[in-house]
Amino acid sequence: MPVCEFVNCLSGSRKNKALKQPTLHRFPKDEQYRHFWQLQAQAGFNPKPIKFDSAVVCSLHFAPYHYDYSKGVQRNARNLKAEAVPLK
Numbered sequence: 122m123p124v125c126e127f128v129n130c131l132s133g134s135r136k137n138k139a140l141k142q143p144t145l146h147r148f149p150k151d152e153q154y155r156h157f158w159q160l161q162a163q164a165g166f167n168p169k170p171i172k173f174d175s176a177v178v179c180s181l182h183f184a185p186y187h188y189d190y191s192k193g194v195q196r197n198a199r200n201l202k203a204e205a206v207p208l209k
Contacts, residue, residue: 125179126162126171127207132179143179144199157206164209182207 124133132143187205
């Protein structure tokens with residue numbers, strides 16, 4: 122199972138069963154946004170190489186305004202806006 126790339130994120134931890142299973146989002150293909158995501162995920166820590174083909178960030182690092190609800194809210198359907206950058 123993929124695990125969120127954010128340092129110290131407990132979303133994939135077995136210890137944190139109280140949390141609802143978050144949605145996982147792949148890193149963007151756009152180089153500029155990919156770089157922003159990487160900076161946020163590794164903020165303040167020694168950067169480690171990220172395998173962008175398989176790396177993900179969980180929905181705990183995004184606010185409601187990062188999502189596109191124009192198609193209506195469907196169960197388990199969370200579409201990120203193209204310019205969304207994760208929060209710490």
